[in-house]
Amino acid sequence: MNCYMCNTIVDTEDSCPHCGADIKAYRMIERASVESYNDGLQRAKMRDLSGAIESLNRALQYDKYNIAARNLLGLVYYEFGEPVMALREWVISKNLAPKGNYADHFLGEIQHGPGALDKLDATVKKYNQAIQYCQQGNRDLARIQLKKVLNMNAKMVRARQLLALLYMQDGEFESARKELAAAAQTDVKNPRTIHYMQVCRQSIKELQDAANKKKKKKNDKPEYNVAVDTAPLPRQTIIEALDSMRGGIFNIIFGVVIGLLVTIFLIVPEVRENANNRAATALVDANEEAAGSASDAVALQAQIDNLQEQLDNYTGKGDLKTSYEQLFVAQSLLSQGNSEEAFLAFSQVNRDLLGEGGQGIISGTCGTWCIHCHFSFGRNAGGRTTQTAGK
């Protein structure tokens, strides 16, 4: 051992023979540093990384030249997912002991590995970004970022803890538990992981208890009382009964409101549309019917005219027959000398309807007499006779 003041080699003395420095205290400090290093090494082997970091830092606080402790501390940091902290320790170690230092190996691995340093840096940046997202309240983005971080470095304990915290905050305790279990595989006795895990288990248990209670309540059938032979109602307090009744009333009101809304927004417009369609169809039918009626009226009028014409012809034909009959009666009465009766019969003759024979009878036999009678009787007789005779 060398004196810490003058670097003189000392053996078992309690003070330096050269400068008189307190070697005993120095020896105790050195021993404490080595013990702490051993403790840290033991913990690191048990994957208690947090404990190892604590012990190794203590070892370095006793003696900063404990190179083995510093190199191991760097390695533990690296395993813990803190690569820059690891680099720091290895660089310092290299500076304190430039020759024969195993830190060269670690630094070489990181610096000469293809893109290793960039990857480590990107991981750290993403983790920091995730913390920023959390602080800004963007938990979804933080989750995404943390998952990316863990894809790049699955051993980053702090990222897993933060992701678990986010899961817990959102009530996803099972996912949080999985993340914490993965974190615990890297660092077995991390106090934060243990704390979160306890909270997580407790919350899961509470949720399960609540679910079981609810299930039990649902499946709780009334017990059959054999002695009384009646099925008693399940035990229920007045408040619970009121609550359930209130819930039932609320459900009914809710159902009614939904029904009304469905009626207003779905059924009524449909009915209204159907009614409009029916009215439009009826209007079209009525228009068509009216158009048909008009054409029918024209057709009927034509039919009436036709029939009227036929009737006129028929009437004329009747008159023709009557005229000839009356003409012959008048001729017969005239031959018998009954002028008045003959005139009356002759007055019923329609001269226009008679043929040439009839006209000849009138102009030949009865012509002169008729004219005479016409004027003599015309003064006392009606218009029809006068008119007929005039013709």
Add this chain to the structure above:
Amino acid sequence: MIDFEEELKKFQPSIEVADAEDAIQNRDLTDMVDILKEITMERKRKS
């Protein structure tokens, strides 16, 4: 139950590679041997 905001405060950003130099320089390397040296020198000065 966990207070999310309080727990979140415990998560400090990791040191990035660009800040590694500062991290190395700011590392407190004082150990007990340094303190012992100080004490010894102080004692010598007084005597």
